[in-house]
Amino acid sequence: MYRYDEFDARFVRERVAQFRDQVARRLDGSLNEDEFKPLRLKNGVYLQLHAYMLRIAVPYGTLSSRQLRQLALIGEKYDRGYGHFTTRTNMQFNWPRLRDVPEILDLLADVEMHCIQTSGNCIRNVTADHFAGIAADEIEDPRPTAELIRQWSSFHPEFDYLPRKFKIAVTGAARDRAVVRAHDIGLRILRNAKGEIGYEVMVGGGLGRTPMIAKTIRGFLPKTDLLAYLEAVLRVYNLEGRRDNKYKARVKIMVHEIGAEEFARRVEAEFAQLDGPAIAADPQEVARIAAYFAPPAYETLPARSARFETAKAENRAFATWASVNLFPHKVPGYAAAVISLKGIGDAPGDITSEQMRVVADLAETYSLDELRITHAQNVVLPYVKKDDLFIIWQKLVDAGLATANAGLITDIIACPGLDYCSLATARSIPIAQALAHRFADEKRQLEIGELNIKISGCINACGHHHVGHIGILGLEKSGQESYQITLGGDATETAAIGEILGPGVPADDVPDAIERIVSVYLAHRTAGETFIEAVRRLGLAPFKAAFLEKTHAPA
Amino acid sequence: MPLLDRNGLKPDEWTISEDGTADAPRILVAFDHLKDALSGNGRGRRIGVTIANTLKSDALVPYLNDIDLVSIAFPSYGDGRGFSIAKQLRRAGFKGTLRASGPLIADQFAYALACGFDEIDLPQAQAARQPVEHWLKAAASISNTYQRGFGEQNILDARRAARLAGK
Structure with missing residues (x-):
């Protein structure tokens, strides 16, 4: 997974100091509540019914064991011993105190995490297929694209005061597991007739009070044009999106009102005036990011695991869980295991700090130290050897996390x-x-x-x-x-x-x-x-x- | 109203004259009167223009060589259209002064500078609560961001420079 370099680390540390200063300026009256509100929202701090809520970004749903352990600690120290995964694969804490937030941000920065742009009228946390890198139907891993967009969209000087929030999702597979057509921009990685990789660009999807399915405005965008094209889309929206009524301010309304063709025409006209190479990340930078998502060192294993088959034959509950909660892995002998956060009677997406530690330990021991959060509010162990599935399941049973319902009627x-x-x-x-x-x-x-x-x-x-x-x-x-x-x-x-x-x-x-x-x-x-x-x-x-x-x- | 740039507060040398009739060395006219003000400008006055953030930047392009200042209105700090207009005017080759006029907040200063603005014309009420030190501090709070083409430096080019220096 991606690791911060010195620039990323500094950026996030400076952001923490900046927010601390913003809170201080609110408290001494330099900023009034109206002025402070968007600043706190852009740092994931909401004022909810009973308390402040803090929303932490989990970019494209990827977490390391260390990061999840830190969330467990935050849950214990500043909340009530649990957290909540959202449909944007973020984590929310429902009971922190405002004065503790800068301290929580420091703890997050320690493990390369932040709350940047998890709310507010800006580009939000980018999401992607939770089975990225492991699904057999994948054309290209969407995570390097998502990471590039995460960086590009962070503190974008021009696009931080948009008419309304703006959500981007990326999929690299034939099967869409990232709901890309319900996003302001959906990107689908595809191959054209010449065998080149690029993006289908869809714009104007969204749910909310006016649900819309995104329309394709570019059938094939060469990869190198991505950031320039996004800049064009966002500029057209920033200039011409409606600001008279917050319920009509999402880009989907603009696309609907002027039509996808006209929207595409305006985007292309803006795009034509841009100096693409001056905006794009250079190939070395793209390669630098992609290297973090290179396939891990898989072992050569037989497709069939005798241990797994025997355990299924001997334990019906395990066999049921295995038939429901596993996703086929493109590498023989491996599987991706879905840990359901939908235990019967539980609040969907909630996970206790204790459970977070169990899951973090499992990921560290059995899944190359990595986890994924899904938009369906579950957790995935992406790199599990079939040989290890039974022992994982036993530990999940002990932690109350072995509900066999992924994709079923109670996976709500x-x-x-x-x-x-x-x-x-x-x-x-x-x-x-x-x-x-x-x-x-x-x-x-x-x-x-x-x-x-x-x-x-x-x-x-x-x-x-x-x-x-x-x-x-x-x-x-x-x-x-x-x-x-x-x-x-x-x-x-x-x-x-x-x-x-x-x-x-x-x-x-x-x-x-x-x-x-x-x-x-x-x-x-x-x-x-x-x-x-x-x-x-x-x-x-x-x-x-x-x-x-x-x-x-x-x- | 208080005027500030990246060095701090500065005197405003421009006289607002919506219809362009004022007798002053530097006049700021409304866009509707720009054409007339320029054509009748035999006295060597410097001309600037104030525009709403709903004006298409294309409409201003024919005049960019003849004007010294464009003041873009920010009706509220939450309305970010002015950032895009500034960016487009710089792209179109405007070399004069770009002024953001309205109730911005200090935390937007860095964004404004990165998008091509030179100065902020702040209403008295905002300026009273947000002293100039806040603005200068806020502008320096994030030393580097990821977007190429906004401001003098960015993380992507810094990484590239580091790569070239290291290998």
Whole structure:
């Protein structure tokens, strides 16, 4: 993974000193609250319902064991012994004190971490495929591109006061595991007819109150043009994006209003005037970054591990976990293991400091010291020998982290919701917990198969409900929580926004409503057909009919 | 209003004259009156222009050789359009003074300088709370950033220089 050089280290240290100074200037009145707010937001400090919240960047979801141990320490010392992984693969602490923040930033800088641009109207933490470097369908590892963009977007003098936040995601594989079409800019690495590597550039995706799927504005961008092209896109947006209404200020609205073709034309006109080579990182710099992501020294192993097969045959629970939570590795004899943070009854994405240490130890011993955080709020051990899987699983069982549900109905994405968030209109975590309990039965989950439920506690859609196979949106109607259910959303390369099934239901009725939807699938599916495939084939009608059935017998 | 540049506070030698009729050696006119002010400029006055941040920089390009100062309005510190306009004007070859005018905060000083601004024209209220030392300190708080083409130095070129020196 990437390691800081002297320049990166100095940059982050100076940022800590700068924030300390900003806090001091706020406290002595030089900065008023309005002026201080964007400064603290750009350093990940939110004022939430009960306390300040600190959001720490985990660039493209990659962490080392040492970094995770530091997060564990911060969780213990400054929070309540746990942290929360978000859908942008960041870590949030919900209970730090403002006066402790500079000290926490120092601890982060010690392990090459920061909170830069995890909030505010600027370019946010860049995300990428969590299986980067290990997926067989990968054309090129997206992480060097993501790291280059992380550096380029940090403290960009021109693009730190944008109309609204700006999110970039990169995938290097055929299968989109980074939800790139739901980003302000999505980049897909591809090969053209001449065999050259470049990017498909998609612009104007986003969820929130106006969900949009990004449109392609450049089918093939040569790699060397990346930073100049990003500069052109951001300049057009910075100059012409709407600033009259914060709900219409994302680039997706501009793309929608003027059309993707016109947007592309303006970008290309700006791009044509730029001196590309003067903006681009030179090839040695690109190579320097890429070298950090070179494939590790894999052992030559047989594809089949006798130890792994024997353990599966002898232990049914392990066999189930292995069938659900492993992702095939491109190198024979290895696997990527998903550690679910969706234990039945847990808050999705929460992890205790103790668990962080267990996971860090596992990564250090068995996964070349590296971890990945997924946008689905789980953790991945990316480089595991199949021989070691059984012992890893046993340690996960002891730590309460061996839930076998990756990609299944209880692997629910949920935002913090009304339990923490000042924007929320309804609770999210309790809904996720109720659904997890309802579908806890392992056999039944396996029978239902791949099904993503995503829950947001308000229309800002941090829980990605628009792209959930089943999406749940918590609203408030005359003082009551009301949950709107959508169906048919898709977060992959076939991205789609879910459609609303009918009127909202009260919190208590959500599990029954989901149950009725699932029953339609189970009754109508053909052999091997997944939930989302069945929804596409059957259309909304049968699900709608079942959804609208009353759960309660008439009085 | 207080005016400052990278060396600190400085006197403002420009006279605001929206319609360009004032009798002064340096006048700042509104963009709508720029053409007239330039064509009637037989007296050797220096002309500058104030523009809103909604003006397309292309509209100013024909005049760039004839004007000495462009003052770009920042209606609020959160509205970053002026940074892009400054960048475009420098790219178009403008060699005169670029002034950011509005309620910026000290923490934006470095950005403004990197985008091509020379000076900040600050409303009294902001200047009263944020003394000039804050601005000079803030401008120096981050010694180097990653973007090429913004300011005199950047980390990418520093790395390149280090590579060349070391090998």
